[in-house]
Amino acid sequence: NNKPWSREQAAMFFSDVVKAEPDFSRLSQSVLQGFTCAAASAVGAERSQELAKVMRKKKVKLGQDQLSCLLKMVTLHGIPKDLDSYPQDLLLFLSPSDYAATGNCSQFFINVGKANGDVLPREAPQRQQLLLEALECLRIPGTQINKENAEVLGWLVCDLGEEYIRSSGGSLLKDLSQCGSFLPEQEEAIRDVLSSGNTTFGPPAAWSAFTLSELSGLIPVLGPSILQQIPKKALTTWLRNFAWDSSLSREEL
Amino acid sequence: KRESAGCPAGQEITDEVLNDDAMPLYYTPEELRACLGNSPLENHLSQFVTYPFTIPQLAVIKEHLKERYPNGYPENVLSNLGPFLTMFTPEEISTWNLSSVDLLDAFLKIQPQPSDSLASAAINRYMELGNALNATALGAIGTKYVCLLNATQLEAIHPPVLKMVSLDPSACSQETKNILYQKAKEAFSDQNHLPAYYELILPYLGGAPAADLKVLSKKDVNMNVTTFVTLRRDAVMPLTPREVQGLLGVNLPELARWQFQTPVRDWIVLQQQAELDKLHVGLTGGVQEGYINLVSPKFPALS
Numbered sequence A: 001n002n003k004p005w006s007r008e009q010a011a012m013f014f015s016d017v018v019k020a021e022p023d024f025s026r027l028s029q030s031v032l033q034g035f036t037c038a039a040a041s042a043v044g045a046e047r048s049q050e051l052a053k054v055m056r057k058k059k060v061k062l063g064q065d066q067l068s069c070l071l072k073m074v075t076l077h078g079i080p081k082d083l084d085s086y087p088q089d090l091l092l093f094l095s096p097s098d099y100a101a102t103g104n105c106s107q108f109f110i111n112v113g114k115a116n117g118d119v120l121p122r123e124a125p126q127r128q129q130l131l132l133e134a135l136e137c138l139r140i141p142g143t144q145i146n147k148e149n150a151e152v153l154g155w156l157v158c159d160l161g162e163e164y165i166r167s168s169g170g171s172l173l174k175d176l177s178q179c180g181s182f183l184p185e186q187e188e189a190i191r192d193v194l195s196s197g198n199t200t201f202g203p204p205a206a207w208s209a210f211t212l213s214e215l216s217g218l219i220p221v222l223g224p225s226i227l228q229q230i231p232k233k234a235l236t237t238w239l240r241n242f243a244w245d246s247s248l249s250r251e252e253l
Numbered sequence B: 001k002r003e004s005a006g007c008p009a010g011q012e013i014t015d016e017v018l019n020d021d022a023m024p025l026y027y028t029p030e031e032l033r034a035c036l037g038n039s040p041l042e043n044h045l046s047q048f049v050t051y052p053f054t055i056p057q058l059a060v061i062k063e064h065l066k067e068r069y070p071n072g073y074p075e076n077v078l079s080n081l082g083p084f085l086t087m088f089t090p091e092e093i094s095t096w097n098l099s100s101v102d103l104l105d106a107f108l109k110i111q112p113q114p115s116d117s118l119a120s121a122a123i124n125r126y127m128e129l130g131n132a133l134n135a136t137a138l139g140a141i142g143t144k145y146v147c148l149l150n151a152t153q154l155e156a157i158h159p160p161v162l163k164m165v166s167l168d169p170s171a172c173s174q175e176t177k178n179i180l181y182q183k184a185k186e187a188f189s190d191q192n193h194l195p196a197y198y199e200l201i202l203p204y205l206g207g208a209p210a211a212d213l214k215v216l217s218k219k220d221v222n223m224n225v226t227t228f229v230t231l232r233r234d235a236v237m238p239l240t241p242r243e244v245q246g247l248l249g250v251n252l253p254e255l256a257r258w259q260f261q262t263p264v265r266d267w268i269v270l271q272q273q274a275e276l277d278k279l280h281v282g283l284t285g286g287v288q289e290g291y292i293n294l295v296s297p298k299f300p301a302l303s
Helices: A007-012 A037-043 A045-057 A062-076 A088-093 A103-116 A127-138 A149-161 A162-167 A170-176 A184-195 A209-214 A216-221 A224-228 A232-242 B013-019 B028-035 B040-049 B056-070 B082-086 B101-108 B116-128 B133-147 B151-155 B159-163 B174-187 B194-209 B210-217 B241-258 B266-270 B273-277
Strands: none
Touching: A037 A045, A037 A062, A037 B194, A037 B241, A045 A062, A062 B151, A062 B241, A088 B159, A103 A127, A103 A149, A127 A149, A149 A170, A162 A184, A170 A184, A170 A216, A170 B116, A184 A216, A184 A224, A209 A216, A224 B194, B013 B056, B013 B133, B028 B056, B056 B082, B101 B116, B101 B133, B116 B133, B133 B159, B133 B174, B151 B174, B159 B174, B174 B194, B174 B241, B210 B241, B241 B266, B241 B273
């Protein structure tokens, strides 16, 4: 219980040890992350709810299959009315109507925006569905999103189309820089917004090494035309200080 | 000496230059060629390879290393090649002295990771030199390269080795999956607790025959539908609706979303609709009562 396990290792404990544990809260985060669907039946529906609540308290990170299975166990006898007591990431597999007994749609999306969107693969239909419902809930009629709404959307901004990126100017950039990857048309829109200079970062010719570090998540998107405008000193200083332990590939560097 | 002679004054590549994060990047290929001469490159290789050199600069460095080690690269160079690796061919690698498992491990872990053709050349060379696919070697090969192993190499794996590595052969050929499944089944056969056995065998299930799936269907394993659709087609077809229900457990309702895709579709059309209805998940397209499926005999084409 006091050792750091990998998820695969921890899965082994769910065969016998975990299901027999009367008090799940005695189990460590590292052990609980091993939850498997194969062990779910042994744990049972009621105890699964208990287990899920403990997982929220202990901030246990689960993968897509684990979450989807845990949700099935938790909702076996209907959707609980206290969804806020369950791991936030479970909400990624629900809709605002499932959350109605717990809270309104904006509360739902405040939680969804803070959940770990990486759990859902880029092509998962749930992502697009959540985004559409979020835009409807936040009453965003056109394609312009302000900073406050961008903050609520959280990781969902990563799925916004190019038209939203263009219309929202700089207000999405901070959130977009947290996304791991972009579609080609999103990249182009980001480049257009950045090179317009109408952002808090100003035109690329005025950027400093600090600006580049703030934009680091967007650096691979910049492209030669923007890179050439950045003052050489800013770029080399950034390259020396940040490229060293950067996750960028050789080609991107 | 000859090379150093062409190096512009003050540009010699010394310890100090090699320690400066980005400095050698600004040398032209010609300057690099002239200034690498007697540089203490080997002492800084692991750091040096992280610089984003251009292809012509990399070519100069490769040439420099080749001149320095005409009889083959020593271990500390082979395991620290980094991006220089892209400059080598599989033919060159097939002559290297990859004589230890640690060296194979270090080679396959080079960042960015070797391409399939380079990794394959290294694995073949390692085995050609009489080395075994033990846990360290298989761990180094890992999921990324396991599909490159041929049937002979796979058969040489001693099953207990699979207990010490984490592999996912789902992207491999059917033959590879079949061989690895049998090895894994043998390796984990001493695991008495079912959920644990299931978790261990899960990555290998793409090679499981129908008989083994039928056994699993009685064990409450709650198989994911995404796993189910990657099972062997010939292993899925003989399963009854009850057995599929047993395999999928709480995940059974998700099968409806997959019912128009193979192999689920192919399986549905072989089942009695009345039996599918008993699953209560809305599967349609089974054989209606009073109908039977006739399999047309296939005759050899007339010459």
